[in-house]
Amino acid sequence: MKIRAAVAWEANRPLEIEEIDLDGPKEGEVLIRIVTTSLCHTDMFTLSGADPEGLFPAVLGHEAVGIVEELGAGVTSLKPGDHVIPLYTPEDPNCPYIKSGKTNLCQTIRKTQGAGVMPDGTSRFSYKGKKIHHYMGTSTFAEYTVLPEIAVAKISKEAPLAKASVMGCAIPTGMGAVRNTAKVEPGATVAVFGLGAVGMAVIQGAKMQGALRIIGIDTNPNKFALAQQLGAHECISPSDFSQPIQDVIVEMTDGGVDYSFECIGNVNVMRSALECCHKGWGECTVIGVAGAGEEIATRPFQLVTGRVWRGSAFGGVLGRSQLPGMVDEWLRGDFDVDPYITHNMTHEQINTAFDLLHAGKSIRSVIHFQPNETMLTNSLPGVIVPA
Ligand SMILES: NC(=O)c1ccc[n+]([C@@H]2O[C@H](COP(=O)([O-])OP(=O)(O)OC[C@H]3O[C@@H](n4cnc5c(N)ncnc54)[C@H](O)[C@@H]3O)[C@@H](O)[C@H]2O)c1
Numbered sequence: 001m002k003i004r005a006a007v008a009w010e011a012n013r014p015l016e017i018e019e020i021d022l023d024g025p026k027e028g029e030v031l032i033r034i035v036t037t038s039l040c041h042t043d044m045f046t047l048s049g050a051d052p053e054g055l056f057p058a059v060l061g062h063e064a065v066g067i068v069e070e071l072g073a074g075v076t077s078l079k080p081g082d083h084v085i086p087l088y089t090p091e092d093p094n095c096p097y098i099k100s101g102k103t104n105l106c107q108t109i110r111k112t113q114g115a116g117v118m119p120d121g122t123s124r125f126s127y128k129g130k131k132i133h134h135y136m137g138t139s140t141f142a143e144y145t146v147l148p149e150i151a152v153a154k155i156s157k158e159a160p161l162a163k164a165s166v167m168g169c170a171i172p173t174g175m176g177a178v179r180n181t182a183k184v185e186p187g188a189t190v191a192v193f194g195l196g197a198v199g200m201a202v203i204q205g206a207k208m209q210g211a212l213r214i215i216g217i218d219t220n221p222n223k224f225a226l227a228q229q230l231g232a233h234e235c236i237s238p239s240d241f242s243q244p245i246q247d248v249i250v251e252m253t254d255g256g257v258d259y260s261f262e263c264i265g266n267v268n269v270m271r272s273a274l275e276c277c278h279k280g281w282g283e284c285t286v287i288g289v290a291g292a293g294e295e296i297a298t299r300p301f302q303l304v305t306g307r308v309w310r311g312s313a314f315g316g317v318l319g320r321s322q323l324p325g326m327v328d329e330w331l332r333g334d335f336d337v338d339p340y341i342t343h344n345m346t347h348e349q350i351n352t353a354f355d356l357l358h359a360g361k362s363i364r365s366v367i368h369f370q371p372n373e374t375m376l377t378n379s380l381p382g383v384i385v386p387a
């Protein structure tokens with residue numbers, strides 16, 4: 001079928017909306033109509049060329065919600081009309097990693113996903129006969145996409161499709177890191193480095209866990225008001241201090257924080273995030289994605305004296321078995337997704353979403369594929385970017 005997709009032809013070049021070809025779902029695959037998708041920093045990172053896994057040309061995008069249109073042979077757990085979230089971290093119950101119960105890092109299609117193709121080694125996307133790569137196994141910057149069944153989470157039909165895309169990455173990543181990776185407990189002191197959507201979700205998650213003191217850190221003070229609305233007790237900018245930010249935080253907290261989170265992708269900040277942790281027990285969770293070839297450093301004594309460095313991907317969330325429950329939490333009112341959505345726009349305006357995120361002016365921009373259906377609601381959070 002012919003579909004419209006935002007194609008990343010090469011690194012560092014704006015996306016171009018093209019009419020491309022999409023092959024139908026093969027065995028074990030499903031065709032999904034994307035209703036909304038939002039822009040995550042990771043898409044911007046890949047487009048910048050700093051991503052070692054970045055392949056071009058590609059259809060980027062991994063934070064989205066859609067509707068199942070067609071099933072390939074052998075698909076039993078989904079049916080046309082189901083509302084679904086594409087999973088860049090799939091969940092195959094037969095994968096030894098998933099069976100271990102210790103991780104959400106399913107390996108079943110890891111190799112082909114990293115190579116920008118479907119599990120059979122081919123791509124469903126092409127332009128005038130030339131192959132276009134899949135991205136993160138999801139490729140949601142397109143009207144339609146094809147996904148393996150294990151990379152599709154069926155969610156409640158009550159979830160408004162105009163906003164649910166942010167449940168595809170930012171919110172489970174941040175909240176999951178707090179609950180599943182760090183396991184923040186009531187009364188804890190928490191430092192959150194980087195107040196984009198991921199950092200905001202860490203703050204919201206830490207508040208829900210009962211953290212008593214949450215410190216937000218960002219070089220852009222325009223992020224502070226929202227961070228405080230979501231639960232940060234104080235926000236600071238490293239540029240307001242002459243000494244290293246970790247020393248400032250250790251002083252503020254009388255010894256360091258119980259938990260810190262790096263939500264930027266900056267290896268120097270990863271060090272600060274570790275070193276602001278309390279001696280004996282403080283734990284730093286790295287969420288940010290650093291550039292190709294970059295390395296982290298600290299004095300080993302930091303670890304010998306009890307601090308812990310760990311990392312988290314998709315918040316440790318099992319996409320098929322746990323993400324639908326997180327959507328239900330949102331629908332029950334346990335947390336709100338509205339504050340994350342600062343901008344709404346059409347597919348044609350997608351490069352504006354990159355510009356806004358790059359300039360630090362947005363948290364999440366939501367791209368609406370059928371603006372006449374989803375961009376007119378009165379209850380839409382954020383602004384509608386004028387065409
Ligand atoms: N591990 C995962 O599963 C996962 C999932 C989603 C996103 N990510 C990564 O998480 C990071 C955050 O994503 P996002 O979409 O929230 O990004 P974002 O661009 O919206 O937010 C990043 C924030 O960091 C701030 N910042 C930049 N440099 C800073 C510095 N030196 N000190 C303090 N603050 C600084 C920026 O001002 C911005 O507010 C990215 O690296 C992204 O690739 C990881």
Ligand SMILES: [Zn+2]
Pocket residue numbers: 040041042043062063169170
């Ligand atoms: Zn993401």
